Amino acid sequence: MSAVSPPVSADVPLLVVDDLRKSFGAHEVLKGVSLSVKPSQVVGLLGRSGSGKSTLLRCLNMLEVPSAGRILLEGEEIGFETGAGGRRRPLPAARLARQRAAMSMVFQHFNLWPHRTVLGNVTEGPVQVLGMSRDEAEARGLDLLERVGLKDKADSYPIRLSGGQQQRVAIARALAMQPKIMLFDEPTSALDPELVGEVLQVMLDLARSGTTMVVVTHEMSFARNACDEVVLLEGGQIVERGAPDFVMSRSENPRARQFFASHR
Numbered sequence: 001m002s003a004v005s006p007p008v009s010a011d012v013p014l015l016v017v018d019d020l021r022k023s024f025g026a027h028e029v030l031k032g033v034s035l036s037v038k039p040s041q042v043v044g045l046l047g048r049s050g051s052g053k054s055t056l057l058r059c060l061n062m063l064e065v066p067s068a069g070r071i072l073l074e075g076e077e078i079g080f081e082t083g084a085g086g087r088r089r090p091l092p093a094a095r096l097a098r099q100r101a102a103m104s105m106v107f108q109h110f111n112l113w114p115h116r117t118v119l120g121n122v123t124e125g126p127v128q129v130l131g132m133s134r135d136e137a138e139a140r141g142l143d144l145l146e147r148v149g150l151k152d153k154a155d156s157y158p159i160r161l162s163g164g165q166q167q168r169v170a171i172a173r174a175l176a177m178q179p180k181i182m183l184f185d186e187p188t189s190a191l192d193p194e195l196v197g198e199v200l201q202v203m204l205d206l207a208r209s210g211t212t213m214v215v216v217t218h219e220m221s222f223a224r225n226a227c228d229e230v231v232l233l234e235g236g237q238i239v240e241r242g243a244p245d246f247v248m249s250r251s252e253n254p255r256a257r258q259f260f261a262s263h264r
């Protein structure tokens with residue numbers, strides 16, 4: 001028997017979401033969402049407030065447990081395993097934690113640890129969760145801070161930074177976990193308008209350097225410039241999807257036209 005693993009192909013999806021459903025009580029918030037994300041692809045999730053974007057993103061790494069459907073990362077189901085006799089059961093916590101670490105999430109509110117320096121924020125996860133040596137974590141952390149333009153702030157505390165700088169640290173912190181995919185939930189929505197651009201620029205650089213990303217955003221120019229595909233969610237269902245120019249400008253789907261007429 002050969003021990004050689006199959007070649008990784010850019011055509012094989014990294015992430016597959018299959019008929020995902022989520023209800024809160026009697027309220028069905030996700031009504032059967034399916035999508036796939038290939039390596040290095042950037043997928044934008046767009047839609048009105050309340051359409052289910054955050055719930056979808058949170059289900060991807062089991063911050064919310066889906067009511068039905070499956071999520072596969074590199075072919076491995078997230079959160080569940082099939083035991084003897086074919087019974088599907090929740091994964092043990094340690095294995096779920098390992099799967100979660102493969103998907104880093106950046107939130108609207110960056111929640112840096114206030115009592116740790118910028119570099120400390122970026123090194124804590126790799127040391128504690130990945131078991132990296134502190135020296136290696138710091139060397140990598142400084143590289144990541146350089147990448148987000150904040151190497152000179154390594155020894156500062158978060159409270160000394162602007163919101164845009166804090167969010168760039170949060171992105172570096174997420175990258176430090178060496179995830180297979182980055183998930184962003186409206187990362188610029190809490191920022192003063194003049195600070196939005198510096199965060200979007202970092203995200204655009206990541207997108208262009210081959211980072212696999214799923215991004216919930218209301219920044220239409222970012223969706224147009226950075227995304228390979230955009231998905232429009234309405235009432236917990238995907239109502240349109242495709243290349244940004246198609247979905248945002250050329251689709252004849254009335255719901256897409258209506259959404260993009262009021263979101264430019």
Ligand code: ADP
Binds near residue numbers: 029051053055056
């Ligand atoms: P979006 O991110 O697109 O604004 P959300 O996914 O946050 O939408 O919310 C979609 C719907 O699910 C909303 O009606 C919201 O009130 C509801 N919802 C989200 N989270 C919960 C929860 N934990 N409990 C109950 N309802 C929720």
Ligand code: MG
Binds near residue numbers: 053054
């Ligand atoms: Mg949301």
